[in-house]
Amino acid sequence: MKKVETLSIRETVFKQLRAMILNNELNPGDKLSEADLAEQLGVSRTPVREALHKLELEDLIVIKPRKYCLVKGITSESINEINLIRSQLEPVAARYSVDYLTDEDLQYIGELLDESIKHFESNNVDSLSKVHDEFHSLIIKASNLKRTIKILENLHDYIYSFRYSFMARPDLVKRSIYEHRDIYEALKERDKDKVERLFKNHLEGVLEYENVVLEDMKATRFSSKNRKELS
Known part of the structure; x- marks a missing residue:
């Protein structure tokens, strides 16, 4: 039991620090102290140290031995690489999902599309993002390609x-909804080639959004920096 609790603490610390970096609560250039983090999180230094090493492996921080850790955050290179991985793996997963998606699954995907339109019309970005995320997640998981899913x-x-x-940008959302609708129709037709092609085209379009993401990240980090300076 003690071992399980220890592992849980390590994973919790890692996930919390990782989320803070991805959500721009910790910005590029911020210095992290192992001792300070341990005190703030109410844990020993060991799980913090291990979490920091895992974050370095993800290229989110740089560890300066016997000094401090420097937050690196998400870079344009990491965004491009992640989108590149998606563009290669998700279309294949979507192709395989054709064999496993049930009629009930397809009905639910259709309902997700209806929800996305509703959230788009009401400008509910949070709900729209969640529905969009669920659309992709359901199709990927249906592939049964365990390593790809992981x-x-x-x-x-x-x-x-x-x-x-x-x-948060209406023109890009409208395009994405249309593309999801086309993918949904191809899934209902059980046309593997068409599903894979449409998914690949959809994700190649996502690569074009890189500048939009970087603009928002820059603005968020600037705002966060100003708040820190005023506090």
């Missing part, structure tokens, strides 16, 4: 943080 799940927090930026 890789994409590991990137999920990044992808979700990017997604909010273009969900």
Whole structure:
């Protein structure tokens, strides 16, 4: 039992610090102290140290031995690489999902599309992002490609943080909804080639949103920096 609790603490610390970086609560250039973090989180230094090493492996921080850790955050290179991985893996997963999606699954996907239109018309960006996320997640998980699913799940927090930026832009949302509708119709037709092609085209379009994401990240970090200076 003690071992399980220890592992839970390590994972909790890692996820909390990771989320703070992805949500821009911790900005590039911020210095992190192992001792300070341990005190703030109410844990020993060991789980903090291990969490920081995992964050360095994800290229989110840089560890300066015997000094401090420097937040690196999300870069344009990481956004591009993550979207590149998606553009290669998700279309294949979507193709395989054709064999496993039930009629009930397809009906639910249709309901998600109706919800996305409703949220778009009411300008509810939070709900729109969640529905959009569920659309992709359901199709990917239906593929039964366990390793592919695991890789994409590991990137999920990044992808979700990017997604909010273009969900807040009506022209990009409208395009995305139309593309989702086409994918849905191809899934109902059980046309694997068409599903894969449409999914690939959809995700190649996502690559074009990189500048939009970077603009929002820059604005958020600038605002956060100003708040810190005033506090």
